[in-house]
Amino acid sequence: MSGVLVGKRIIGAEAPVTVGWENVPRVEGGPVKQFVFTWFQPFMLFSLIAFWYYAPNDWVKPSVGIWIGIAFRALLFGLEWFFPRHQSWHITWKELATDLFYVGLGYTILETVDSFVGSDVMVEAIRSSFDWDKLAWFTGLPLLLQAFLITFIFDFGQYWMHRGMHNWYPLWLPHSVHHYITQFNINKGAVGNPVELFLIGLGIGGFFDFLPRAFLLAGALRLGIGVYMHLNVRFNTPGWWRFLFNTTEHHSVHHSQDFEATRSNFSGLYIFIDRIFGTCVDGEAEVLGQDGGRRMSIREQMLHPFTEGWKTARARLGRNAPVAAE
Amino acid sequence: MSSAPPQAAVSDVVAPAASPTPSFIRSVDWIWRVRGQLALPAGQSPDTAIERLAPLFDEPGTSIQTSASTLAFIKKDPPAQDKLAVFDAGVLSVDDGGGSPVLRYDMSSRFLLACFLAPFMFFAFGQIGLAAANYQKAKAEAEEKTAKKPEKKKPEMKDPVLHPVDAFLGAPAPKTAKEMKAEREKKKKEPPSAKPAYVFTGIFAFLYVLGRILEEMLARRQFSRRLTASDA
Known part of the structure; x- marks a missing residue:
């Protein structure tokens, strides 16, 4: 495999990666199917934005947002079932149960842990002594700008956190588990070691929940853009969307078995952050995972950061240990 | 078949340890074990049946041991698209008694138990x-x-x-x-x-019931297709 030169890096030398939009296949089928799969993403995004922008105050609460999120994911799950992007990513009962196990962890025990030691505690501590007038400049901005800024600040932080995970071994250890997924499905974003799930759960969302409408609009942006990252459906995504937003294609490159390709497309929502910092690779990959695509069991996913960390520490300490004098 | 575990491990599936399984375990092992039987097509010999089933186990992480009428398998980290990925180990044997040969399968799954x-x-x-x-x-x-x-x-x-x-x-x-x-x-x-x-x-709770029924049905369908396929 020779790979393709992207900037100063060779992408796809170790494992198959398609580079360049002109080489990415399009949705096949009649004009109706083409139309639906071209405009689905923008339509859903603008519908979500319009809903939260105009919804009466009584509807503007997190529980409504949660139900919309569940309904939208259920719709996309149906699309995955009937229109899979790759047959090799088709959902199976075992994959579904594994993914939902991690979704469940996020809603239950990790939530409990977060309430004691996570960002909720820090945010509450700061908020309780905060002078609200200092935020008046922000709350006075147009709603959509507020929502964009909330998501952008969060995504900018996530970009560097994610890039750090790929460049600093102690952070790579918990994150590596997520890179052992061998296919994309709607809930695969939830799969990972709980240590990482806790780390990425550290957010700034709590700061903004006093701005219900702007906060929920930000949630709509996160859902309407970010939900496709791990989805097994092909869309004829418009060019402007691919330029601005992260897509399944971008994220599949990030999850490919090619080492250089995994060190690209770090942002969660806004791929233009990657473009600014020179880490964006436009393309897609079907063959995903680590160690040649070995699928990890849940047990190994739970233990991997600790067992690998222990092995590495022992190897380093062993190598540096002084040799006993004879 | 890659990353083969030690052969002794597959042998253990064929001939489990001599100590009998406690009756309590036997009464609840339907939770993680799938047992059943399928009639072989007329005139099919046991070794032909085993020969036809063997390619189903030609997957990364799967080891098999076959004899004329038995196929034992063990799986470690099977790929997501392995059609029998839910099962860790099992024995498929052809019982030729009584003039109407049948394939008996007995497979266990830690994932179903979990x-x-x-x-x-x-x-x-x-x-x-x-x-x-x-x-x-x-x-x-x-x-x-x-x-x-x-x-x-x-x-x-x-x-x-x-x-x-x-x-x-x-x-x-x-x-x-x-x-x-x-x-x-x-x-x-x-x-x-x-x-x-x-x-x-x-x-x-729903997923368990679904998986327990669905995975057995899918495995049975795979066996049936293999046994009856004309070009197998």
């Missing part, structure tokens, strides 16, 4: 969450009672103002600071809930 236990785990998470929330609530109330009145009054939030652009586009007026404060106070008074944990308890 899925059976998952509802109990999520229920426990719910109870832990409730206990934690009650503890935090009690602690906060106790602190509120004993806390001295602050000398400086906490800064109050002013009513949010709708930007002229939003007003022009017809966005509803935002809630007043008083309304938001009332909502926050109401939320504080709500009793802790373990609803998400109970929802996942239900989801996994």
Whole structure:
């Protein structure tokens, strides 16, 4: 495999990666199917934005947002079932149960842990002594700008956190588990070691929940853009969307078995952050995972950061240990 | 077949340890074991049947041991698209007795067992969450009672103002600071809930029943297709 030169890096030398939009296949089928799969993403995004922008105050609460999120994911799950992007990513009962196990962890025990030691505690501590007038400049901005800024600040932080995970071994250890997924499905974003799930759960969302409408609009942006990252459906995504937003294609490159390709497309929502910092690779990959695509069991996913960390520490300490004098 | 575990491990599946399985385990092992039988097509010999089934186990992480009438397998980290990925080990044997040969299968799955236990785990998470929330609530109330009145009054939030652009586009007026404060106070008074944990308890109970039926049905269909395929 020779790979393709992207900037100063060779992408796809170790494992198959398609580079360049002109080489990415399009949705096949009649004009109706083409139309639906071209405009689905923008339509859903603008519908979500319009809903939260105009919804009466009584509807503007997190529980409504949660139900919309569940309904939208259920719709996309149906699309995955009937229109899979790759047959090799088709959902199976075992994959579904594994993914939902991690979704469940996020809603239950990790939530409990977060309430004691996570960002909720820090945010509450700061908020309780905060002078609200200092935020008046922000709350006075147009709603959509507020929502964009909330998501952008969060995504900018996530970009560097994610890039750090790929460049600093102690952070790579918990994150590596997520890179052992061998296919994309709607809930695969939830799969990972709980240590990482806790780390990425550290957010700034709590700061903004006093701005219900702007906060929920930000949630709509996160859902309407970010939900496709791990989805097994092909869309004829418009060019402007691919330029601005992260897509399944971008994220599949990030999850490919090619080492250089995994060190690209770090942002969660806004791929233009990657473009600014020179880490964006436009393309897609079907063959995903680590160690040649070995699928990890849940047990190994739970233990991997600790067992690998222990092995590495022992190897380093062993190598540096002084040799006993004879 | 790659990453083959030691051959002795497959042998253990064919001829398990001599000590008998306790009757209690036998009565509940339907949770993680799938047993059944399929009639072989007329005139098919046991070794032909085993020969036809063997390619089904030609998957990474799978080891098999075959004889004229038996196929034993073990799987370690099977790929997601392996059609029998749910099962860790099993024996397929052709019983030629009685003039109508049948394929008997006996396969076990730790994943099915884990899925059976998952509802109990999520229920426990719910109870832990409730206990934690009650503890935090009690602690906060106790602190509120004993806390001295602050000398400086906490800064109050002013009513949010709708930007002229939003007003022009017809966005509803935002809630007043008083309304938001009332909502926050109401939320504080709500009793802790373990609803998400109970929802996942239900989801996994359903998933177990679905998987226990579906995976057996799919495995049986695979065996049947292999045995009857004309070009196999």
